[in-house]
Amino acid sequence: MEGKLIETKKPxxxxxxxxxxxxxxxxxxxxxxxxxxxxxxxxxxxDYVFLNKNKNKKYNVKRQSDYRKGVFYLESASVD
Numbered sequence: 001m002e003g004k005l006i007e008t009k010k011p012x013x014x015x016x017x018x019x020x021x022x023x024x025x026x027x028x029x030x031x032x033x034x035x036x037x038x039x040x041x042x043x044x045x046x047d048y049v050f051l052n053k054n055k056n057k058k059y060n061v062k063r064q065s066d067y068r069k070g071v072f073y074l075e076s077a078s079v080d
Contacts, residue, residue: 008044010038010039010042011038011039012036012037012038012039013036013037014034014035014036014037014051015034015035015037016032016033016034016035017032017033017034017035017073025063025073026062026063026073031075031076032075032076033062033073033074033075034051034059034073034074034075034076035071035072035073035074036049036051036071036072036074037068037070037071038070038071038072039070040070041068041069041070042069042070043069046061046064046072048060048061048077049061049072049074051074057076058076058077059074059075059076059077060074060075060077061073061074062074062075
């Protein structure tokens with residue numbers, strides 16, 4: 001049984017993580033990582049992310065910054 005989808009919209013600044021920094025944080029990867037920096041920390045549960053209302057491209061949260069709870073490292077995933 002699936003629960004109700006709860007959608008939370010947050011303004012953020014998006015950028016791509018460089019290859020060297022991706023390898024430092026996640027080990028050798030061939031995937032692009034998108035960094036979403038929120039204006040304020042977010043401590044709620046996040047299952048996945050859609051950026052810029054593009055419901056055809058889903059992102060999984062690869063990591064959330066421990067220091068700044070408002071920084072998410074996102075990896076592109078296919079839409080279910």
